Amino acid sequence: MILQRPRGTRDFLPAEAWRRSVARKAMESILVRWGYQEIATPTFEHLELFTMKSGQSVIDEIYSFKDKGGRDLALRPELTAPVMRMYVSELQNAPRPQRLYYFGNCFRYERPQKGRFREFWQLGAELIGGSRPDSEAEVIALADQTLRSVNVVGEIHVGYLGLIRSIMDRIGAEHRPTVMRMIDKKEREALAEFLDDIGANHLGLLDLIDLKGKDALDKAVEIARDLGAGRAQESASTAGASAGSSEMAGRASARTGRSVSAELRIDEFRETVELLEAYGVDFTTDFEIVRGLEYYSGTVFEIYAEGLGAQRQICGGGTYELASLFGGKETSSTGFGLGFDRIMEIVQIEDERKPPVFLAFTPDVKVDAAKIAKKLRQKVPVVLDVMGRGLGAQLKAAGSAGAQFVIILGRNELDNGKLTLRNMLTGEQESLTMAQIEDTLNERLSCL
């Protein structure tokens, strides 16, 4: 009562820690099978890493502090930026593509509720530097498979930001944030009105976000074609304008470059969709997927699951351009992050922990018990009483701990070189040598 956990944090008792470990291993085995290698980055980074391009909503929620040297630091709110920072500083000359995955805690100052915590864990993967449709399809299929490894089947929505951003270019810059917000918040009526007011209703935006699946894709191709007309002089002028300053060039080119070639990219998006079908991924094309992190540039996707209340999203990802922002060569990457805690809320994993074998001994042979326990531990998990209990109490303790086997060691056993193995479920006891006990326990414990 005196010391409480900080708000939004959790303790994991053995049963829950075990479940999390099982789920994590199952998902990691899929990532490894697809050729992804685990990496880890620091829990805190320079604040700047996250403020550069994470989007205001993330920045507002950041846990930041000054260290004793006056540096501005932040607990990581997500892992994509740190991974890309690492890539730029350490892996730029490694062969591409790089397939990386990570599992780590992240921190956001938010209002905790079901499936949302201030310290939470993400399991994610990044495919750095691959060609677009192939990478995108691989990453989305991988996210799907990873979830399936723990029997979670989500609803996958795949969208394409390149097109939306191209349409935005046709809307006055002062109106773009409003429109994006309305799309994101699904304020359909208000959006229709607003587009009318600013004379942008001819762009097909409303139809685009209303349509899902195949129809949405067809509409997207049509819009991209319309946008292509009369683009030439426009792109020439924007490209010229951004060609000056060196520091801003990367960011500016990432934006305009993307929108200028939107009609080409829609073909790539269509290829991504075809590849996804080849992978057998069950998904919906949905241009309403916008995503809050501003570094996403192309295909974006989200996965939703049932049983989580308001926090339905268990995965988010897409194609982004971060390497150039961190001073590296322009490198296209695709990745995803899974909300591990949300997955744990809906995953069905039984607690199948096996209690260890108890070595119960009489006080006069304590030293021998320690020696024997040490030897047995090479093959089987063994615990010794440390409470100074009598033999009866040790049996009782073993019983309440759920032990299936107890090895009994006393003067009699020492003298005739055999230990007593008691099966706590049946009450049967047999007198066996060390080797026999090891074999028996190995066999019995593994098949239980």
Add this chain to the structure above:
RNA sequence: GCCGGGAUAGGGUAGUGGUUAUCCUGAGGGACUGUGGAUCCCUCGAGCUGGGUUCGAAUCCCGGUCCCGGCCCCA
């Protein structure tokens, strides 16, 4: 950041201004110093926190903390 519901032994709970706060479970010990989960006995252990109202507060009021649901945002 906003709206609403909560907080009583380690876990789960009852009570609703009035002596020693209910029950289940748990933990420790004993009956049983070489054989356990049963039984019996004993013991331990609680009204989130800080104010206020009152002769008297776990109970009523206010602030804070934390939890839960929703909004927002996200994973």
